[in-house]
Amino acid sequence: MAGATRDSLGAMPSRRDARTYDLKDLRDRVMRESGGAVDDSIPQLAEADPELLGIAIVLPDGSVRTTEQADVAFSVQSAVKPFLFALALLDTDGEVLDRIGIEPTGEAFDAIKLESGTGRPPNPMVNAGALLTAAVVDGDGVEGRNERILRGLSAFAGRELTVDEDVARNEHLLGDRNHALAHLMRSEGTLRISADDAVAVYARACAVLVDVEALAVMGATLAFGGVNPVTGKRVVPAAVARDVVSVMATCGVYDGSGRWMRRVGIPAKSSVSGAIVLSVPETLGAAVISPPLDEQGTSVRGSKACDLLSAELDLHVFGSLGD
Numbered sequence: 001m002a003g004a005t006r007d008s009l010g011a012m013p014s015r016r017d018a019r020t021y022d023l024k025d026l027r028d029r030v031m032r033e034s035g036g037a038v039d040d041s042i043p044q045l046a047e048a049d050p051e052l053l054g055i056a057i058v059l060p061d062g063s064v065r066t067t068e069q070a071d072v073a074f075s076v077q078s079a080v081k082p083f084l085f086a087l088a089l090l091d092t093d094g095e096v097l098d099r100i101g102i103e104p105t106g107e108a109f110d111a112i113k114l115e116s117g118t119g120r121p122p123n124p125m126v127n128a129g130a131l132l133t134a135a136v137v138d139g140d141g142v143e144g145r146n147e148r149i150l151r152g153l154s155a156f157a158g159r160e161l162t163v164d165e166d167v168a169r170n171e172h173l174l175g176d177r178n179h180a181l182a183h184l185m186r187s188e189g190t191l192r193i194s195a196d197d198a199v200a201v202y203a204r205a206c207a208v209l210v211d212v213e214a215l216a217v218m219g220a221t222l223a224f225g226g227v228n229p230v231t232g233k234r235v236v237p238a239a240v241a242r243d244v245v246s247v248m249a250t251c252g253v254y255d256g257s258g259r260w261m262r263r264v265g266i267p268a269k270s271s272v273s274g275a276i277v278l279s280v281p282e283t284l285g286a287a288v289i290s291p292p293l294d295e296q297g298t299s300v301r302g303s304k305a306c307d308l309l310s311a312e313l314d315l316h317v318f319g320s321l322g323d
């Protein structure tokens with residue numbers, strides 16, 4: 001078990017079982033963590049309750065285990081990016097891979113930077129990339145793409161999701177860096193719809209309302225090869241799920257991705273709402289929400305919860321620390 005020490009006989013304590021793992025105790029321990037600041041890019045995020053903490057895990061048999069506050073709604077923000085990438089791969093039959101990089105940037109999520117030489121967004125987990133993936137999904141105009149995205153995200157979640165229209169409006173109005181990125185991509189010829197339409201579609205995708213229960217099911221659908229373990233329905237082909245989880249592993253926590261992979265060892269995506277979605281291949285999906293963020297824009301308590309989950313359920317994809 002990662003993080004565990006051998007007892008006096010040299011034996012490793014037995015691996016805890018996710019079916020009986022004490023999530024309430026996990027939440028209590030994570031609550032003791034402090035620090036970070038709530039995002040203030042739009043009023044709705046600035047008003048988030050800093051004490052909100054919800055955790056959900058989804059097991060291979062589709063059972064969902066939750067803590068209190070697992071049903072509190074929040075805007076998905078950047079945790080939508082893996083799912084936009086999945087829909088873009090699906091709708092373009094993989095052609096989007098010619099128009100977007102898949103290398104980590106070592107830079108912030110909204111860095112005004114495209115891949116040198118090609119003018120492509122560096123990867124689908126940063127804003128430039130998500131503006132592009134949202135722009136290439138099926139659908140006519142802003143409306144058609146919005147519908148396609150909401151339908152696709154709902155299939156990942158296994159329930160009908162809705163949009164917080166005020167968040168969508170503010171993301172569109174106040175997302176100056178996203179407008180800048182969209183114009184930059186237009187000038188490079190990588191974005192083929194209008195810059196304003198691209199920002200509108202992406203802003204509305206960020207404003208989709210989820211709770212950690214829905215987000216954990218979404219993460220689980222990627223973890224289980226594209227099949228939603230709750231509904232039993234295939235949402236994307238296994239090859240798409242594998243591509244998305246691979247890029248979550250390398251780019252999901254922006255300029256903290258390398259450290260995250262070493263420490264937590266789980267493909268993940270962070271977001272400014274304070275949510276983190278986790279996909280442990282063939283093992284489980286999980287999500288945490290806690291709004292105060294560190295400098296990389298990752299939830300402080302969420303990160304702690306992921307550390308503990310990884311160590312205590314032995315989830316590091318590159319193996320245990322012990323024997």
Ligand code: GLN
Nearest residue numbers: 077078109127206271272
């Ligand atoms: N709404 C945010 C933006 O694009 C999402 C960013 C994030 O969650 N890191 O600016």
